[in-house]
Amino acid sequence: MIRLGVNVDHVATIREARKTVEPDPVAAAVAVEMAGADQVTVHLREDRRHIQNRDVKIIREVVRTALNLEMAATVEMQEIALAIHPDSVTLVPEKREEVTTEGGLDIRNAPPAVSELISNLRNSGIKVCAFLDPDLDQIKQAAHMRFDAVEIHTGSYANANGAKRAEELQKIKDVASAIRHLGMGVHAGHGLDYHNVTAIVGIPEITELNIGHAIISRAVFVGLDRAVRDMLGLMGRL
Numbered sequence: 001m002i003r004l005g006v007n008v009d010h011v012a013t014i015r016e017a018r019k020t021v022e023p024d025p026v027a028a029a030v031a032v033e034m035a036g037a038d039q040v041t042v043h044l045r046e047d048r049r050h051i052q053n054r055d056v057k058i059i060r061e062v063v064r065t066a067l068n069l070e071m072a073a074t075v076e077m078q079e080i081a082l083a084i085h086p087d088s089v090t091l092v093p094e095k096r097e098e099v100t101t102e103g104g105l106d107i108r109n110a111p112p113a114v115s116e117l118i119s120n121l122r123n124s125g126i127k128v129c130a131f132l133d134p135d136l137d138q139i140k141q142a143a144h145m146r147f148d149a150v151e152i153h154t155g156s157y158a159n160a161n162g163a164k165r166a167e168e169l170q171k172i173k174d175v176a177s178a179i180r181h182l183g184m185g186v187h188a189g190h191g192l193d194y195h196n197v198t199a200i201v202g203i204p205e206i207t208e209l210n211i212g213h214a215i216i217s218r219a220v221f222v223g224l225d226r227a228v229r230d231m232l233g234l235m236g237r238l
C-alpha cells in the first residue's frame with residue numbers, strides 16, 4: 001500500500017494573493033484527510049510566500065493522520081520543527097527566486113550542521129527525509145548521514161516525454177531499489193499528476209507519494225474530496 005501525502009501549500013498561495021483569511025489551508029488539511037489522504041504536507045518557506053507559521057501550528061493540532069513539514073536545513077526551521085513536532089520533516093533546497101522547489105538537495109558536501117540538525121530532529125522522535133534527485137551518490141550520502149527516508153525528486157520524469165521519460169523512470173526504479181537496500185524509506189514526489197502517477201505506483205519499493213499541484217488544480221473544478229479520491233483510485237487504494 002502506498003501512502004498519499006497531499007501538499008496544501010497552493011491553498012495558502014491563493015489566500016496570500018489577497019493577503020486575506022481564505023481559503024484556509026487548515027480547512028484543506030481537514031478535507032484531504034476526510035477524503036482518505038494519509039498525510040498532510042506543508043512547506044514553510046523562509047520567505048513565507050504561502051504557508052505561515054500559524055498554519056503549521058494549527059494543522060499540527062487538527063491533523064489526525066500525519067504531518068510532514070518540508071523545510072530548508074536552517075537554524076530557524078529546526079527551532080520551529082522542534083517546537084511544532086511534525087511526524088516527519090523533509091529537507092528541501094530553497095532559493096528565493098524559484099517558483100517551486102527546483103531539483104533535489106545536494107548533500108554531497110553538506111556542512112556538519114546538517115548532520116547535527118538531522119540528529120536533533122531524530123532524537124526528538126521526528127522522522128527525517130531527504131528530497132533528492134535520483135542520483136546514487138546522493139542516496140549513499142543520505143544513508144551515511146542517517147536519514148530515515150529519501151523522497152525521490154520525480155520532476156525530471158514528470159517533465160520528460162517519450163524515450164527520455166522511460167530513461168528517467170528507469171533512474172527512479174534503480175535508486176528506489178538502492179534506497180531500500182540501504183535501509184531507508186522510499187518516497188517520491190514533485191510533478192506527479194493523474195497521467196504520470198501510474199508508472200510510479202508500479203515501483204514496489206515506493207511507500208509514499210507527496211502530491212500538491214495536480215490535486216489542488218483538479219480540486220478547482222471537482223472539489224478537493226473528489227480530487228483526492230481520484231488520485232487514491234489511481235494508486236489502487238479505492
Ligand code: PXP
Nearest residue numbers: 101131189190191210211212213
Ligand atoms: N515533494 C516535495 C519535497 C516538494 O517540494 C513538493 C512541492 O512543494 C512536492 C512534493 C509536491 O510537488 P507538486 O506540487 O508538483 O505535486
